[in-house]
Amino acid sequence: MGDARTPSCLGWTLARCQETGSADPEREKRWAELFEQLDLNKDGRIDINELRIGLRARGFLRSDVEEQIVREGDTNNDGQLDFEEFTEYLRVHEKRLRLMFRSLDYNDDGCIDLGEIQRSLHSLGVAVSTEQASRILQSMDRDGTLTIDWNEWRDHFLFSPIHNIEDIAHFWKHSLMLDIGEHLTVPDEFSERERRSGVVWRQLVAGAMAGAVSRTGTAPLDRLKVFLQVHGSRNPRINLWTSVRRMVQEGGIQSLWRGNGINVLKIAPESAIKFMAYEQIKRLMRGDNENVSLRVQERFLAGSLAGATAQTIIYPMEVLKTRLTLRKTGQYSGMADCAKKILCNEGVLAFYRGYVPNTLGIIPYAGIDLAVYETLKNAWLQRYCVDSADPGVLVLLGCGTVSSTCGQLASYPLALVRTRMQAQASVDGAPKLSMLGQFKHIVSQEGVPGLYRGIAPNFLKVIPAVSISYVVYEHMKKALGVGS
Secondary structure, three states, rough: OOOOOOOOHHHHHHHHHHOOOOOHHHHHHHHHHHHHHHHHOOOEEHHHHHHHHHHHHHOOOOOHHHHHHHHOOOOOOOOOEEEEHHHHHHHHHHHHHHHHHHOOOOOOOOOOHHHHHHHHEEEEEEEEOHHHHHHHHHHHOOOOOOOEHHHHHHHOOOOOOOOOOOHHHHHHHOOOOOOOOOOOOOOOOHHHHHHHOOOOHHHHHHHHHHHHHHHHHHHHHHHHHHHHHHHHHHHHOOOOOHHHHHHHHHHHHHHHHHHHHHHHHHHHHHHHHHHHHHHHHHHHHHOOOOOOOOOOHHHHHHHHHHHHHHHHHHHHHHHHHHHHHOOOOOOOOHHHHHHHHHHHOOOOOHHHHHHHHHHHHHHHHHHHHHHHHHHHHHHHHHOOOOOOOOOOOHHHHHHHHHHHHHHHHHHHHHHHHHHHHHHHHHOOOOOOOOOOHHHHHHHHHHHHHHHHOHHHHHHHHHHHHHHHHHHHHHHHHHHHHHHH
C-alpha cells in the first residue's frame, strides 16, 4: 500500500501549479507533465537517478547535467527536487533562456537564423563555418523552417544548465583530447574567454594525465610491438606469445613496462608544443581576420606542421624511448645513463636517427585520420543525428578509433623503418642502413608483409587505450573544473 500523502497523479500536480498563482496555465501544464514523467517512483520528488534516466530517454547525453540541475534547484539541500523546487528552477531557467534568445535575435523577428548564430559565436571569438552553423541550427530546427523560434530554443536548452551566451557557445562547441599512445591530439578550437580563464591549460593537463594512465596501462603491448618490429625479422618463429615469454624470462614481469617512464614523461612537452605551434600556425593562416574558420585542408596542414614541430623538438626522447624499451637487464641504469652512452658512443646525430621517416609518417597519418574522422562523423550526423549537432561521445570515440586505426595502417611502414633506424646501433648484427636502405632490406628479406611486422599488438592496444584515456580524461576534467 502506498502512502496516502504520496502525490501520484497529474491532477494533483496541476493543482499545485494553480496554487503558485501562475499567469500562464499552458506553461504550468507543461511543467506538471514533465514532473510526472520524471518522477518515476511517484513519491512527489525527483532525485538525481530519476533525472538521469529521464534525461537519457530524451536524448540529453551530457555528463553531470543532473547533478548541476539538482544543485541549482534544491533549496532545502535534501538532494532531491520537490514540485515547488522543480518549477522554480524551470521558471528561473526559462527566464534566462528568454533573455539569451532575445540577445541572439538581432533583427527582433522572433526567430534565430543562420547568420545570427555565426554572428553571436564570432563575437565570442569562436569562428565557425557556414556548414558548422547550419548543423547547429538543424539540431534545434524541428519544423524545417531553417530558423529557430522561441519554443524550439526553449525545448532544446530546457535541461542544459547554462547561464549566459558564453555557456551556449561552449555547449555548441565540443573539444576532445584523447591519447592512444601513438600520436597525441589536442583540442581544436578555444574561445578567447577559455584562453583567459585557463580552461585551455586545464584541459591539456586533463588530456596529459589521461595519456599517462593510458600509456602505462597499455605499455606491455607497446613494448611487444617494438620488440617484434626490431627482432621479429631475425627469427620467423617469433610471435606474440613467444615474444612475451622471452621478455618475461629475460627481465621478469616488470620488464614489460621498460621504456614507459620516458614515454609518459614526453607527453607534457609534446602536447604543450603541439598546441602552441597549432595556435601560431592557425593565426598565420588567418592573417588579419581572426573570425575566419579554417577549412578542413587548412586544419590538416596546420595540424601536420604542429605535429612536425613538436616531433622535431622532442625527437631525442623518442630515440631514448626505443633504446630503453629494447634494453637488456643491466644495460642502462636509467634515462640519463642511456643518453650519456648514446652521446659518447654515437654522437649527437644519433638522437635524430630515423627522424626523416618519422616526420614523413605524420603526413599520411594526420591526413587519413582527419579525412576518415570527418567523413564518419558527418555521415553519422546526416543519417542519425536529427536532434543534435553533437553526435555524442560514444560516436566520436568510435569515429576517432576507426580513423586513428586507418591512419596508423597507412603510416606504419614508415614507423617500422623509424624504429629500426633508432635501434640499429644497439642491436648486434643489425645492418646500419638509411631510410631507403631499410625499405629495400625489409622488402627483399621479408616481402611487403614485413613492413607491417608488429602491427597486431599495435591494433590490440587501440581500444583499451582509447577507453582508459576517455575515462581518466572525463574524471580529470571534473577534478580540474572543466565542463563537458
